[in-house]
Amino acid sequence: MQVTETLNEGLKRGYDITVTAAELDAKVNEKLVEAQPEVEMKGFRKGKVPMPLLKKQFGERLLGESMQEAIDGAMTEHFETTGDKPAFQPKIEMKNGEEWKEGDDVNVEVSYEALPEIPEVELKGINLEKMVVKSDDAAVEEALANLAETAQDFKSRRKGSKAKDGDQVEMDFVGKVDGEAFEGGSAEDFPLTLGSNQFIPGFEEQLVGVKAGEEKDVTVTFPEEYQAEHLAGKEAIFSCTIKDVKEPVAAEITDELAQKFGAEDLEGLKGQISERLEAEYAGAARAVMKRALLDELDKLVKFELPPSLVEAEAGQIAHQLWHEDNPEVEGHDHPEIETTDEHTTLAERRVRLGLLLAELGQKAEVEVTDAEMSQAIMNQARQYPGQEREFFEFVQQNQQMQQQMRAPIFEDKVVDYVFELATIADKEVSKDDLQKAIEALDEE
Structure with a gap:
């Protein structure tokens, strides 16, 4: 086998590798001798198949394997000798691939970019x-206040107050399509937070400004891709009876709040918050x-x-x-x-x-x-x-x-x-x- 350097510029490398026909033939024969004792063929006892017949039967496949092994072996030896480490998988092309026939030498062109030598760093x-x-205490108190907001409660607004975005509206409603009530379109004492996008688009916006005791019809159109096919794209009217309008309030910072977040008491929650911060x-x-x-x-x-x-x-x-x-x-x-x-x-x-x-x-x-x-x-x-x-x-x-x-x-x-x-x-x-x-x- 012959390896000839064709390119050495910066980190770019190129080599021509030649595997002679004699080397390939020797590799094929070596594989056949190794396999012969286990081969069975009609008309011959196990391990007694003549070598020429084995070569005719398996030679072509073993030739390809031998060719690949020879090239891989040459590359492995090359990298061990030079110490090169390729940045990417080397590009390997057979130079005489189209004209090659059994009995010819194999000429391969290999190219790659080597990884550079890394200098020592002190x-x-x-x-x-x-x-x-x-x-500090201020950071813990701020985090506590944020937790209380996430665990917010709602309390009734003053009588006659109008619902704002973020308020919770408690209501009964009945939804109808073409004048007929549909399954899943009705509820009682339902708490809906305006702006939560819990209902289909356009519903919650129409409830901004309602008061407790008021009745309001909300008209919306179900999206074309709505999961219930019989409602998809249909216009619906929801008759809503507003029972209460509630404003959001932060939960009280107490032992009870601490227990909601898995602590035994408020001091325990503060300790957890301090560690997390x-x-x-x-x-x-x-x-x-x-x-x-x-x-x-x-x-x-x-x-x-x-x-x-x-x-x-x-x-x-x-x-x-x-x-x-x-x-x-x-x-x-x-x-x-x-x-x-x-x-x-x-x-x-x-x-x-x-x-x-x-x-x-x-x-x-x-x-x-x-x-x-x-x-x-x-x-x-x-x-x-x-x-x-x-x-x-x-x-x-x-x-x-x-x-x-x-x-x-x-x-x-x-x-x-x-x-x-x-x-x-x-x-x-x-x-x-x-x-x-x-x-x-x-x-x-």
């Missing part, structure tokens, strides 16, 4: 600030510090990047940003999206940092455990209520999906590894300062 020389926010602050502070670390690493290291990786990443960035600007387009049936210099610059940063973190993680022997992967899959499966098992099985069978889920876990573990080596100084800040820092991340 991680102990990195200096970072960690924003620290204390969970500090966990949220710590998570936000980590995100800010991670961005600072990535910025620092981006300044510290420069190396050549595989053009194909940058091009693919820039295309992905452009595609994602286009969909964010055009949220009404759900599929990918849209014009070709061109990448800009801004997309390419961002792609270069992502590829550079991705390669660097991968190198740091490999040297530090950072691994994503099966338990961490299972936890990540379960967390994501919760987004599909009732289909958790199907989602779990889908991920288990999909290597690409597994890689997509493993990558951010690996990155965070490498970042934590670098945090342990870097010099980190705590900086006590206000909640507002931390919030501004988080908002700045989204703007970049």
Whole structure:
């Protein structure tokens, strides 16, 4: 077998590989000798089929296998010898494919982009600030007030008050289509919060301004795609009798409210809120510090990047940003999206940092455990209520999906590894300062 270098420019590599006909024939014969003892054929005892007959029967298939094994072996040996790691799957083309016939040498052209050598980084020389926010009484009280609003109650408005958007209207109603009452179109003492979009479009808006004791006909048209086919697209009149108009009020901050949220009493709820706030602050502070670390690493290291990786990443960035600007387009049936210099610059940063973190993680022997992967899959499966098992099985069978889920876990573990080596100084800040820092991340 002969391997000849044809291209070595930057990270681009090219090679011609020649596997001689004699080498292929020797490989085929080797496979036939190995298989002969187990072969049975009519007219011959097991293991006694003549070699020429075996070659005539199985030679063509084994020739293809031998050809593939020879090329794969040459590539494996090449990467072990040179230390090259391809950025993408190498492109392999048979140069004499159309004219090739049994008895000819096999000439293959191989091309790929090699991953660059990553320079060493003195991680102990990195200096970072960690924003620290204390969970004070004011923050806990504010969170408590927000909880009370989510658990809001309703109390009757003063007699004669008109219903406003957000109020709750308690009523009896009967719905009719073509003068006939229909199943499911009537109720008594029904509490409807105006603006909740609980009823079909146009219904709640017509009740704004009603008073307790008033009767009002509400005319609406069922949507064309309404789930009950006999009502789809039909006009309906609902005769409503308003029994009460209630305004929203925040729930009282008491032990009873605390128990609604799983705490024993109000002090217990305050403790839970304090812990949750500090966990949220710590998570936000980590995100800010991670961005600072990535910025620092981006300044510290420069190396050549595989053009194909940058091009693919820039295309992905452009595609994602286009969909964010055009949220009404759900599929990918849209014009070709061109990448800009801004997309390419961002792609270069992502590829550079991705390669660097991968190198740091490999040297530090950072691994994503099966338990961490299972936890990540379960967390994501919760987004599909009732289909958790199907989602779990889908991920288990999909290597690409597994890689997509493993990558951010690996990155965070490498970042934590670098945090342990870097010099980190705590900086006590206000909640507002931390919030501004988080908002700045989204703007970049």
